[in-house]
Structure formats: C-alpha cells, structure tokens
C-alpha cells in the first residue's frame with residue numbers, strides 16, 4: 001500500500017505545491033518549449049519526446065573558449081588543462097591535487113563535527129547528504145572555482161544541487177547520473193568527486209567507463225519504467241542497473257578505476273557510466289565527497305520519480 005502511494009504522482013505534486021520558490025526555475029523553460037505544465041507538475045523524458053534534442057537552449061562558444069576565459073583554468077598545470085579540454089571527448093577530467101591538505105582536513109573535521117552533533121545523518125546506507133548546507137567549508141569547496149569549471153564544461157550557469165559525503169565506499173553499481181538527476185535537453189548536469197584521503201584498490205575506489213557518455217541516455221522507457229498518467233513506473237532499480245551492465249558489455253568499453261590521492265578531483269559528464277568498486281578492507285575508510293550540479297538553462301528533474309528538481 002505504501003509503495004503504491006509513493007508511486008502516486010498526485011501525492012508528491014501536493015507536496016511540491018508548497019515548494020514554488022525552489023521549483024519555479026523550470027517555468028520559463030516549459031513556456032519556451034510550449035509545455036503546459038505548472039511548477040509542481042510531474043515531468044519525465046516522455047514530455048520531451050516530440051521536441052528537437054536541443055530545443056530551447058541558447059548557443060554557446062566552444063569548450064576551449066569557455067575554459068580559456070577562466071583564471072582558474074589558466075592556473076592549472078598543463079596536464080589538468082589538457083584533461084579539461086578533452087572533457088567532451090572522454091566524458092571526464094582529472095584534476096590532481098586540486099584541493100590542498102589543509103582544505104581537505106578542514107572538510108573532514110567539519111563532517112566529523114556534523115555527524116557528532118547529528119546535524120547530518122546517514123541515508124541510503126552510507127551517504128551523508130547535503131552537508132554543504134551546514135558547513136561553510138564544504139559549501140566553499142563546491143562553489144567557487146570548482147563550480148566555475150563546471151559552468152564552463154556545461155556551457156551554462158551551474159547550480160550546486162547536492163553534496164554527498166562518504167566515509168566508506170558507495171559500492172554503487174554502474175549507472176549514469178542522468179537517470180537520477182535528469183535534464184531537458186539532455187546533458188545539463190555534471191559532477192565533481194573529491195578524494196578526502198588516499199584511495200586504494202581495497203577501500204572501494206570510484207570506477208568509470210571512458211567514452212561511455214557517448215552511449216544513448218538510458219531512461220525510463222529503456223527499462224519499461226514509464227508508468228501511467230497517475231503512477232510512476234513500478235520497476236525495481238536493479239532492473240535499470242542490469243540494463244546498464246548489458247549495454248556496457250555490448251559496447252565493449254573497458255572499466256577504469258580511479259586510484260585518487262587526497263585532494264584529487266574527478267569531474268564527470270551527465271552520461272558517463274560510473275560507480276563504486278567493492279570496499280574489501282573494512283579497516284580502511286574511504287573519505288570522499290561528490291557534488292552534483294544542474295545547469296540553470298535546462299529543465300531539471302528526476303526521471304525515475306518524475307519529479308521536478310528542488311533547487312537552491
């Protein structure tokens with residue numbers, strides 16, 4: 001009964017009626033796209049199926065020009081600049097030592113304090129969600145130069161949607177963030193993953209599939225999870241994960257594991273397939289943090305739950 005209620009679109013639309021200030025971002029875009037929707041209306045990829053893939057997006061200069069204009073880009077070592085310039089080809093960029101030791105330690109200290117004072121709690125097994133709302137130092141890490149780089153990569157103003165801190169490996173199966181944090185047009189999100197200590201093969205490193213962002217975006221229709229006018233889809237998330245595993249095997253893309261050093265940053269594209277390796281050595285922690293950003297120029301929503309995204 002509870003599961004059915006959770007899938008009832010009306011129940012969360014009612015909740016969203018009280019969130020106008022955080023949902024109004026989609027309204028000008030709905031209007032530009034000719035979609036008759038309220039700020040609280042359910043939304044999914046099905047609503048955009050009749051539109052041109054780039055409908056409603058303003059043109060932007062090429063990636064190299066966007067990056068060159070940024071002092072933070074100019075200040076990076078040559079290898080980091082090359083990695084950022086290749087983002088559109090590879091689907092990721094690596095920024096070794098982007099955060100210094102003192103910054104990382106202050107973030108670890110803030111997270112410890114937030115956990116001890118119960119200001120953040122563990123959700124979805126081992127995720128400390130939205131700590132940036134409680135820690136100025138975590139927020140500063142996600143805003144500032146990192147967000148400027150993400151804005152340049154997206155070509156549109158990036159807004160920090162969420163932070164997730166981990167003390168252990170996520171062990172999440174391979175996925176594209178676009179099934180969780182979705183946009184129209186496709187591709188209007190990106191993420192920054194930060195190593196808050198050295199990562200080893202045994203403490204659940206991040207994994208990713210280079211170039212996999214060029215695969216199609218696999219959304220509700222690809223695992224028969226579109227639902228009905230009243231209810232969201234009824235498929236288990238494991239069915240999505242199995243679909244992704246099959247698509248990657250068919251594409252023959254080889255997995256890479258990111259053995260980061262403390263302070264390293266890994267940026268990924270909205271459709272880069274990635275996940276967490278098994279965390280074998282439970283005596284080790286895996287301190288890390290990920291920021292997910294949405295583009296302000298896109299309709300931002302959640303494909304599985306068909307909810308508009310709450311920003312700000």
Ligand SMILES: O=C(O)CCC(=O)C(=O)O
Nearest residue numbers: 170171172206275276290
């Ligand atoms: O940190 C990890 O192991 C994976 C995180 C992840 O997949 C995500 O935040 O989307």
